[in-house]
């Protein structure tokens with residue numbers, strides 16, 4: 536299929552093989568890459584934590600307490616395991632993800648499950664993996680983007 540006819544979808548960059556995870560490794564999922572190709576999708580890789588200004592590797596981080604909606608509302612914060620706040624980076628990454636979707640007419644995102652940014656059904660709060668979305672997933676859902684979690 537011609538490149539112009541492929542449907543753009545946002546994808547967590549680590550799922551496509553970029554070593555952008557907090558610990559400096561990737562989460563390549565070949566089955567996802569194959570599925571996107573079979574469905575005529577053009578993956579647009581994006582890492583909200585790197586885009587927000589956090590380097591790789593970086594300290595593990597999580598929503599301190601509450602949930603991603605509260606982070607977006609300014610009622611909760613994101614902290615590293617060392618206790619340093621990094622809320623602004625997470626919110627910036629989420630905003631940039633939405634902007635990329637708008638710029639590319641993207642209506643669907645495939646995001647890494649469990650991440651404090653990308654998690655769709657599960658994220659990290661207080662150092663534990665819990666039910667609920669990460670900050671970027673919540674931002675996209677709010678704006679009408681379909682998000683699918685990939686574990």
Ligand code: SF4
Pocket residue numbers: 547548549550555556557581582583584585647650652653
């Ligand atoms: S922020 Fe998202 S794209 Fe970046 S490493 Fe974490 S899960 Fe992957």
